[in-house]
Amino acid sequence: MPDREIPAREVIQYDVVIVGAGPAGLACAIRLKQLKPELTVAVIEKSSEIGAHILSGAVIEPGPLDELLPGWRDKPPPICVAADKDELWFLSKTGARRLPTPPQMHNKGNFIVSLGALCAWLAPQAEVLEVDIFPGYAAAEIRYGEDGGVKGVIIGDMGVDKEGNPKDSYVEGIEIHAAITVLAEGCRGHLTKRLIQKFKLNADSQPQTYGIGMKELWRVESGKCRPGLVQHTIGWPLDSAVYGGSFMYHLDKDRVAVGFVAGLDYADPEFRPFEAFQQFKHHPKFRDLFEGGEILSSGARAIVEGGYQALPKTEMPGAILIGDAAGILNVPKIKGTHQAIRSGMLAAEHLAQNSAHNLQSAGFDAKLRASPVMSELRKVRNIRPGFYKGLWRGLVTAAIETVTLGKLPRTLPLHADDTAYGLLGEYESPDRGWLERELPPRDRLASVYFAATEHDEDQPVHLHILEPDVCTSRCTEEYGNPCTRFCPAAVYEMVEDQGDDGRGRHLQINAANCVHCKTCDIKDPYQIIDWVTPEGGAGPNYQNL
Amino acid sequence: MKILVGIKRVVDYNVRIRVRPDGSGVDTDGVKMSINPFDEIALEEALRIKEAGNAEEVILVSIGGEACQQQLRTGLAMGADRAIQVQADSHIQPLTAARALLKVVEKEEPGLVILGKQAIDDDNNQTGQMLAALWNRPQATFASKLQLDGDKATVTREVDGGLETIEIDLPAVVTTDLRLNQPRFVKLPDIMKAKRKPLDTISLEELGVSPENDIKIGQHEPPPQRSRGIMVEDAAQLLKELRNRGLI
Numbered sequence: 001m002p003d004r005e006i007p008a009r010e011v012i013q014y015d016v017v018i019v020g021a022g023p024a025g026l027a028c029a030i031r032l033k034q035l036k037p038e039l040t041v042a043v044i045e046k047s048s049e050i051g052a053h054i055l056s057g058a059v060i061e062p063g064p065l066d067e068l069l070p071g072w073r074d075k076p077p078p079i080c081v082a083a084d085k086d087e088l089w090f091l092s093k094t095g096a097r098r099l100p101t102p103p104q105m106h107n108k109g110n111f112i113v114s115l116g117a118l119c120a121w122l123a124p125q126a127e128v129l130e131v132d133i134f135p136g137y138a139a140a141e142i143r144y145g146e147d148g149g150v151k152g153v154i155i156g157d158m159g160v161d162k163e164g165n166p167k168d169s170y171v172e173g174i175e176i177h178a179a180i181t182v183l184a185e186g187c188r189g190h191l192t193k194r195l196i197q198k199f200k201l202n203a204d205s206q207p208q209t210y211g212i213g214m215k216e217l218w219r220v221e222s223g224k225c226r227p228g229l230v231q232h233t234i235g236w237p238l239d240s241a242v243y244g245g246s247f248m249y250h251l252d253k254d255r256v257a258v259g260f261v262a263g264l265d266y267a268d269p270e271f272r273p274f275e276a277f278q279q280f281k282h283h284p285k286f287r288d289l290f291e292g293g294e295i296l297s298s299g300a301r302a303i304v305e306g307g308y309q310a311l312p313k314t315e316m317p318g319a320i321l322i323g324d325a326a327g328i329l330n331v332p333k334i335k336g337t338h339q340a341i342r343s344g345m346l347a348a349e350h351l352a353q354n355s356a357h358n359l360q361s362a363g364f365d366a367k368l369r370a371s372p373v374m375s376e377l378r379k380v381r382n383i384r385p386g387f388y389k390g391l392w393r394g395l396v397t398a399a400i401e402t403v404t405l406g407k408l409p410r411t412l413p414l415h416a417d418d419t420a421y422g423l424l425g426e427y428e429s430p431d432r433g434w435l436e437r438e439l440p441p442r443d444r445l446a447s448v449y450f451a452a453t454e455h456d457e458d459q460p461v462h463l464h465i466l467e468p469d470v471c472t473s474r475c476t477e478e479y480g481n482p483c484t485r486f487c488p489a490a491v492y493e494m495v496e497d498q499g500d501d502g503r504g505r506h507l508q509i510n511a512a513n514c515v516h517c518k519t520c521d522i523k524d525p526y527q528i529i530d531w532v533t534p535e536g537g538a539g540p541n542y543q544n545l
Numbered sequence: 546m547k548i549l550v551g552i553k554r555v556v557d558y559n560v561r562i563r564v565r566p567d568g569s570g571v572d573t574d575g576v577k578m579s580i581n582p583f584d585e586i587a588l589e590e591a592l593r594i595k596e597a598g599n600a601e602e603v604i605l606v607s608i609g610g611e612a613c614q615q616q617l618r619t620g621l622a623m624g625a626d627r628a629i630q631v632q633a634d635s636h637i638q639p640l641t642a643a644r645a646l647l648k649v650v651e652k653e654e655p656g657l658v659i660l661g662k663q664a665i666d667d668d669n670n671q672t673g674q675m676l677a678a679l680w681n682r683p684q685a686t687f688a689s690k691l692q693l694d695g696d697k698a699t700v701t702r703e704v705d706g707g708l709e710t711i712e713i714d715l716p717a718v719v720t721t722d723l724r725l726n727q728p729r730f731v732k733l734p735d736i737m738k739a740k741r742k743p744l745d746t747i748s749l750e751e752l753g754v755s756p757e758n759d760i761k762i763g764q765h766e767p768p769p770q771r772s773r774g775i776m777v778e779d780a781a782q783l784l785k786e787l788r789n790r791g792l793i
Binding site: 010012048078117120134137158170171173297449450452537541543 | 557576726737
């Protein structure tokens with residue numbers, strides 16, 4: 001999309017402005033203030049409360065957190081259970097076989113946490129250091145300087161109606177200018193996407209590839225939860241052509257975090273990731289865990305999986321990328337939080353080496369690539385692409401790469417997700433052996449209730465379809481409108497009608513359901529869905545996810 | 546004139562609340578808290594009156610623990626001039642709140658007190674009315690329109706039968722209903738400015754109010770689960786199922 005001309009607004013100035021209050025953004029803010037307390041640092045976050053838009057499994061490696069906040073174990077975040085037992089299971093429709101736990105899944109010394117609660121716990125620690133944190137404000141646009149570099153961000157206007165006119169509650173978004181803008185938006189950040197295009201940051205990288213992660217927090221019947229148990233499964237309900245699997249992390253107070261990841265490079269246009277997740281819970285080995293329990297909270301988010309080969313250049317004039325906005329999650333470990341914290345700290349250390357008058361983005365990219373963040377990614381770079389040839393070849397590649405510590409002189413290439421589709425009618429959906437299911441939630445609408453997502457209906461739709469004509473013509477014929485299936489919140493619906501274009505249907509966008517997962521932006525086959533940020537404060541209200 | 550606005554820290558209306566397993570209350574652990582929506586409307590109305598030149602000062606008051614200072618700061622960011630936190634350690638019932646507010650009213654002598662009609666956590670809808678009675682001043686509740694005219698005000702109230710318009714003498718208590726206004730969003734720089742606005746704390750004891758819990762909460766229960774429906778094949782089966790359940 002071309003840059004709009006945005007007239008100037010009220011400006012406030014900071015030395016550093018960080019977009020996103022996830023682990024990367026908050027770690028960066030904290031480290032900046034630890035090293036150079038005289039710097040002025042702001043963190044802006046689109047969710048109304050820190051932690052409300054973020055979710056993850058999550059089993060975290062504490063190393064980087066120990067470096068950032070040495071005393072944290074004496075006052076840990078509210079949900080923090082030491083991991084002490086790992087299980088990897090291969091599932092068939094009726095059976096389950098325990099596999100040897102691969103080294104990347106040994107979690108002794110790690111902690112099962114709620115990433116949302118962790119961020120909510122980190123934020124006051126940043127505020128104590130005088131970081132200004134502003135939840136409820138969405139960075140909607142980049143403000144470019146005359147030299148073409150990044151000068152800051154423009155906060156989105158609030159109180160705008162569906163047609164774009166101001167309502168009674170209208171407040172114009174201000175501009176925050178800073179010497180350095182740190183993009184910490186997480187996977188497929190919308191500003192990051194535009195910056196990558198504008199500055200051609202991925203010119204030397206492989207195409208980025210993603211997965212969709214869906215999660216539910218359950219309160220199970222007394223006695224069923226075994227705190228500290230970390231379980232993963234592969235196999236059913238997926239067929240061997242779809243990458244992914246489940247996780248079950250047992251917390252305290254009879255709570256179990258269960259989730260499912262499906263690689264978005266799947267070819268079957270009829271595949272339904274949310275349904276795969278729900279099927280998994282009904283597997284005979286694990287079903288009993290959920291019987292009689294209740295869902296406390298649920299949500300979904302895309303996961304960046306390209307790692308080493310897909311990492312874009314992470315610096316540009318006036319800005320840097322950290323965390324999953326850059327894309328540093330370790331896929332075989334299914335862990336990104338420790339990497340995010342590392343990258344945030346590294347960014348802070350890079351910026352703090354100069355005075356406030358001379359903050360420089362230049363040099364950060366080289367530092368990141370020379371750091372443990374990159375060496376960790378390099379070690380596992382061939383594991384995810386190894387699965388392009390299916391589950392079995394993938395497991396073999398993974399084993400080889402693990403044993404050789406990633407030192408083989410080869411780097412497997414990555415494919416883009418949106419071009420992976422087979423055509424409707426040509427691609428044969430396999431029989432995955434899915435069954436009738438009864439555990440809650442019954443469907444995506446019931447699930448989205450637990451995400452507590454909220455958008456004022458009277459605001460511009462934040463999902464822009466760049467060529468709406470395609471939806472009712474080409475996409476219906478070629479792929480059967482996969483957006484109606486991959487969205488975990490049932491935002492996209494094909495509605496039959498007697499429309500004027502004679503096509504008999506139109507695309508209805510239930511934008512208020514959106515949980516900001518970004519899957520549509522990634523997996524739409526024509527790349528015509530552009531996710532932009534809605535009004536600040538809108539979106540999910542995840543609790544303890 | 547001064548306007549006094551009462552705000553309460555409540556569980557955010559978006560939160561999917563659950564009852565604690567022992568029935569002792571709603572689980573508020575780690576849950577998002579906000580200004581009671583009706584109180585936000587009350588504050589918005591006060592700010593509009595001030596912006597129209599009919600009041601010089603908007604004062605916020607909230608009764609609760611230290612955490613409610615967060616909501617007071619948000620209110621200051623919206624545009625209130627100063628805030629008072631009445632420190633109270635435990636859950637406050639409407640009569641106690643009304644007595645505490647009366648003490649603040651006697652000290653500040655506002656020309657108008659605007660409160661939300663009810664809090665969304667306990668839905669009592671009593672504090673405004675009790676305050677007016679204790680203060681011996683008029684009350685106009687469920688306001689959907691408020692017009693000031695010197696020492697009087699004309700208020701349109703949302704009542705069961707429709708809309709009722711009354712005229713009251715000021716000073717008075719007005720409680721707000723949903724349609725009164727749409728509260729403004731906070732402009733980011735105002736959050737910074739709010740940090741420097743005065744926020745004073747005074748305890749219930751210092752006000753001379755003792756918390757009396759005349760209402761004893763017995764038990765909390767979630768609403769009964771709806772039992773699963775079944776699909777029936779035809780009218781004959783429907784008839785059979787209705788008969789089996791003793792419904793016909």
